[in-house]
Amino acid sequence: MDCDAKHNLRLGPKLAVLTLLWLPSSTMADWVGETRPMMGTEVSVYLWSDDPEAGRVTIDEVFQEAARIDVLMSTYKDDSEMSKINRGAAESPVTISQELFQLIQRALDISLLTQGAFDITYDSVGQHYDFRAGRRPDATTVASEVRNIDHHYVELDDASTTIRFRQEGVRINLGGIAKGYIVERGIDIVRARGIENAIVTAGGDSRLLGDRRGRPWMVGIRDPRNDDEVVLSVPLADEAISTSGDYERYFDEDGVRYHHIIHPGTGEPASGVRSATVFGPDAVMTDALSTSVFVMGVDKGLRLIATLGDYESIVIDAKGRVFFSDGLQQPENQTIE
Numbered sequence: 001m002d003c004d005a006k007h008n009l010r011l012g013p014k015l016a017v018l019t020l021l022w023l024p025s026s027t028m029a030d031w032v033g034e035t036r037p038m039m040g041t042e043v044s045v046y047l048w049s050d051d052p053e054a055g056r057v058t059i060d061e062v063f064q065e066a067a068r069i070d071v072l073m074s075t076y077k078d079d080s081e082m083s084k085i086n087r088g089a090a091e092s093p094v095t096i097s098q099e100l101f102q103l104i105q106r107a108l109d110i111s112l113l114t115q116g117a118f119d120i121t122y123d124s125v126g127q128h129y130d131f132r133a134g135r136r137p138d139a140t141t142v143a144s145e146v147r148n149i150d151h152h153y154v155e156l157d158d159a160s161t162t163i164r165f166r167q168e169g170v171r172i173n174l175g176g177i178a179k180g181y182i183v184e185r186g187i188d189i190v191r192a193r194g195i196e197n198a199i200v201t202a203g204g205d206s207r208l209l210g211d212r213r214g215r216p217w218m219v220g221i222r223d224p225r226n227d228d229e230v231v232l233s234v235p236l237a238d239e240a241i242s243t244s245g246d247y248e249r250y251f252d253e254d255g256v257r258y259h260h261i262i263h264p265g266t267g268e269p270a271s272g273v274r275s276a277t278v279f280g281p282d283a284v285m286t287d288a289l290s291t292s293v294f295v296m297g298v299d300k301g302l303r304l305i306a307t308l309g310d311y312e313s314i315v316i317d318a319k320g321r322v323f324f325s326d327g328l329q330q331p332e333n334q335t336i337e
Contacts, residue, residue: 180287
C-alpha cells in the first residue's frame, strides 16, 4: 500500500515527531524570515518578532554565525581550522580552538555510542567523490583508503588543546554534525534576543524554538524518490530534527546510487536505507544519529534509538517500507513506492 502524503502521524506517549520539509502556515503576517545559499545547501531562519526590524537584525546575526562556523569547519577552504588539521595532524599535533576541540570530542563520543557507525574519518574515502561531476573512487582507491577510516586514529590532548592523527592518510570531516551545530547555535542566538518562536534550518537539519504561536509546527518527511511528495506530516514544538537521505548528494551509475553517506566499515555508500530521520532535544545529536541510523540499517538503528529515551526515529528502507521507533504510534499505511 502507498502511504498517503497527507497522512498525519499520531504521537506516542514519549513526544512529538519529526521531519525534513517545513510546511509553512498560509499566514505569515507577523513572521520575518530569510533563506540564503550556504555550505552547498540552503540555510533559513524564520521567527516571530514584535519588532520586525529587530527580528531582521537577529536573522542576520544567525547567518553571520553560520558563516563563521563554515569558515571554522569547512574542508573546502584552505585557511579553515579543519583544513589545517587535515594537512598537518598526521605529522605533529595541531593546536585548535576550544570550540572545535569540544565538537571533535563530542563526535568521537558519538562514535563510541554508535559502535563506529558515526565516524568523522569517513572523509579518508569521502574526499575522492565528486557528486557534481559524477565521479567516484575506483576499487583500488577504496581498498587503500578504507584502512584510514577509524575514529581511534584521532587523538585529542586536553591539556594542550591539540589534535593529532595516529596514522598517515587519515582525514576528518564534521559534515555529519556541522549543520546540526549551526542550527543549534542559531537558536541560541534567537533565544538570547528574547524571541520565543522560531525555526532555523540548514539542509536536512532543523531546530524549532517553541511552537507556531499556539499551534505546532507542521513538518513533513520527504518521499526519498519523489522530490515534491511528503510521506508523513507531523506536528512538532521545541524539537530538533535531522534527516539523512541517499537523495541529498548523489549520482546514479549503471543502476547503482552512489551517495555521500559512507559506511565506515566498507568505504562504500551505505545501503539498505533511503532515509533516516531522528528528532529529539539537541540538533547536534539528531544530526549525528540520523547518519548513524542510516549506516546501521533499520534493525540495529532503531535498537540504538530505543536506548536513548529522548530521541525517536522514522526510517524508510530500500524497498520503501516505513519503520518507526517504539515511542511513536504508527499509521496504518507504512509503505511507499
